[in-house]
Amino acid sequence: MFKAIQTERIPVPDNVKKELKRILGDGRVLDDEVDKMLYSYDATRIKMPPDVVVLPQTEEEVQKIVKICYEEGIPITPRGAGSGYTGGSIPVKGGVLISFEMMDKILEIDEDNAIARVQPGVITYRLQQAVEKKGLFYPPDPASYKFCTIGGNIAENAGGPRCVKYGVTREYIMELNTVIHTGDIIHTGRPTLKDVAGYDLTRLLIGSEGTLGIFTEATLKLIPKPKAKKTVKAIYMDIASVGQTVKDIFKAGISPSALEFMDKLAINAVEDFGHYGLPRDAEVILLVEVDGNPKAIEDEILEVARICEKNGAKVEIAKTNQEAEKLWEARRALSPAVAKLNRTKINEDIVFPRSYLPEALPRLREIGKKYNLKMVNFGHIGDGNVHANFMINGLDPDEVARAEKAVEEVFELALGYGGSITGEHGVGITKAPFMRKQFSPVEMDIMRKIKRVFDPKDLINPGKMDLD
Known part of the structure; x- marks a missing residue:
């Protein structure tokens, strides 16, 4: 590809x-x-x-x-x-x-100020476990959270299922130590909830994909750990109804902590992979989690169930934490499960504004049919971030050419609705040719000038984001 x-x-x-x-x-x-x-x-x-x-x-x-x-x-x-x-x-x-595998220390967990200082090689899951023992919470949870690192999360501004309520990685980065091209360290940000002095260089560095400098330490914001959570599984026979459900949940004033979907191919791939008890005949499954005060979430989960049923879903509320966790294990298994469907997985992570989901999701599925490709769709539907996967053999030139055209149409569809070519994976080298579809020549030129300020010789992670 x-x-x-x-x-x-x-x-x-x-x-x-x-x-x-x-x-x-x-x-x-x-x-x-x-x-x-x-x-x-x-x-x-x-x-x-x-x-x-x-x-x-x-x-x-x-x-x-x-x-x-x-x-x-x-x-x-x-x-x-x-x-x-x-x-x-x-x-x-x-x-x-x-x-950075040897720079993997949690340097400090400050309970009074609800912050943690870490080196870039700290595994996200290990940090989450450490702070939760103290009643605190680090929300960002990319699918690879059990082995990805905080430094990589910052570089890509990683997301995950919980960002629909809690936001992506950038919302939790308070300070950064970054080695720039001279070998000097610039310290950006403050460990305070308010700081409006000067340009926000910390936000500039987050999501820069390692092209501006090398992160060596980060201060992370923590929040109180939610006291309880509940999960609904909703089974649909119509993908457009899923998009309408998402709109209705937010219109009802409910802010889910996770709102995920998987289509029929994804459901069957997961069942072949791990036998999680999902219904193979379902067209789409929606997983909705709410968290917070135990009394409040009882009302919220019932309202979520009612909204799903109103939109034609068969609904089940997980009765125990173990039952809920099994559903989320199935969701986390999607990436390796889908990878078994063919030799090559082309995994895009486009984003739509939520209001367009009922219209956009059926159109997205039609792209796979148009090019006669096995297309698997799943992802963070609560924030409009859809993982569109084309599963191809990769050895047939005609199939590869069809896949390339399909990917272009996927990006064009997202941009046509005012969305983005990436919601959490970043641009890197695979999406670099499409930067000009999302950004104007003036905007691209500004980004190149920023790159030259931080990296005048183009030696820091060169070749990424089409900024050379």
């Missing part, structure tokens, strides 16, 4: 390797072929090996790595867990790849 990326690869000279080994020691500078291959790809399965992989343990080591590489003209690619779907951590120009 992905066209070959033509770019000059820059090798790391022996004198730079020697200096890196002096800074880090031989054991944390990897340059044999096996190690390089292990760090050459992400969830896209596109492979582009670095020349050298370095494993820093401290902020000071990252500064030294960036300084020597920038002075020598060596590309630098930051990497978290490599779980991204757009090639954001792939070293397209070779050079040095910085893996």
